Amino acid sequence: MKKAILLVVALLFAVGVAFTGDGAHKFVGTKKCKMCHQKAKKGEIFEKWAASAHAKAYHTLGEAAAKEIYTKLGKEGNPQEDPACLKCHVAGYGLDSTLTVKVVKENGVTCESCHGAGGDYWKKSVMVDHDASVAAGMVADPKAGCVKCHNEEAPTFKGFDFEERWKEIKHAKPAG
Ligand code: HEC
Ligand code: HEC
Numbered sequence: 001m002k003k004a005i006l007l008v009v010a011l012l013f014a015v016g017v018a019f020t021g022d023g024a025h026k027f028v029g030t031k032k033c034k035m036c037h038q039k040a041k042k043g044e045i046f047e048k049w050a051a052s053a054h055a056k057a058y059h060t061l062g063e064a065a066a067k068e069i070y071t072k073l074g075k076e077g078n079p080q081e082d083p084a085c086l087k088c089h090v091a092g093y094g095l096d097s098t099l100t101v102k103v104v105k106e107n108g109v110t111c112e113s114c115h116g117a118g119g120d121y122w123k124k125s126v127m128v129d130h131d132a133s134v135a136a137g138m139v140a141d142p143k144a145g146c147v148k149c150h151n152e153e154a155p156t157f158k159g160f161d162f163e164e165r166w167k168e169i170k171h172a173k174p175a176g
């Protein structure tokens with residue numbers, strides 16, 4: 001009997017996973033992360049991101065440099081409306097639209113582009129527990145993910161050295 005119940009539970013779980021898809025978490029937007037990760041006491045993580053090129057990645061597609069690249073590629077139209085550019089310049093671009101309702105494209109490459117969509121880990125009860133956060137989709141160490149965007153598919157790519165580039169956007173909780 002116990003075995004039968006376990007089997008049913010396991011089956012329901014498997015169906016659930018298949019249904020939502022692995023890693024299909026909803027994006028919550030940077031405003032949520034800002035609530036708890038801003039100001040000196042917390043390492044000014046939000047402020048550092050907001051001042052970085054990542055936060056401007058969508059705007060960049062509207063500037064003259066982007067139009068120039070566009071012309072060189074023999075393309076016509078607006079880079080800010082081209083999925084081929086937006087996929088790396090806007091968080092969650094191209095994913096199922098039900099997951100990205102809260103994404104503000106003007107915010108460009110966000111916390112969630114690197115740390116994973118926060119829908120299931122942003123609440124304090126989860127965030128205080130490292131393992132629970134990871135289980136809920138948080139990427140604690142996003143180093144390996146940089147090259148999903150920093151690669152030869154980017155029209156401006158000039159190579160990527162993690163140690164060098166991380167220095168430019170480094171953020172951490174204050175020690176102690
Ligand atoms: C309600 C407050 C709250 C919100 C909202 C929140 N966090 Fe956190 N976060 C915390 C707390 C508390 C910790 C625990 C560690 C610490 O900072 O002391 C933490 C830790 C983290 C860590 C380090 C985790 C680890 O264990 O290595 C990351 C990365 C992180 N948060 C990213 C985010 C991102 C991205 C968002 C937005 C999607 C977010 N957080 C939203 C409170 C929050
Ligand atoms: C979702 C795609 C994406 C991911 C993931 C990503 N980046 Fe970026 N990154 C960009 C884009 C797009 C720009 C250009 C923004 C602009 O200039 O408007 C950029 C710019 C930068 C810049 C600034 C370049 C400059 O000219 O000022 C640095 C530094 C950087 N990224 C480092 C990293 C590191 C380190 C990681 C991994 C921890 C990472 N990036 C992950 C898309 C990404």
Ligand code: HEC
Pocket residue numbers: 060061065066067069070073079082084085086087088089148149150151152153154155156157158159
């Ligand atoms: C594979 C991901 C990716 C795609 C696709 C992509 N970009 Fe980028 N883009 C980046 C990254 C990463 C950077 C910043 C670092 C770099 O230049 O290597 C960047 C930087 C830029 C910059 C700033 C250049 C500079 O030197 O500061 C412009 C302009 C730009 N991209 C335009 C475009 C346009 C236009 C498209 C579409 C035709 C596009 N990008 C498609 C990832 C991408």
Ligand code: HEC
Pocket residue numbers: 030033034037045046047049050054109110111112113114115140141142143169171172173174
């Ligand atoms: C371009 C990718 C990228 C973006 C964007 C980004 N992070 Fe991070 N984050 C990282 C990397 C890489 C680390 C270092 C992980 C490590 O050293 O293990 C990190 C570390 C952290 C940590 C842990 C710091 C510690 O001392 O343990 C927190 C908290 C955090 N990020 C929150 C955020 C928040 C909040 C945002 C948005 C405001 C954000 N991150 C945006 C890549 C990113």
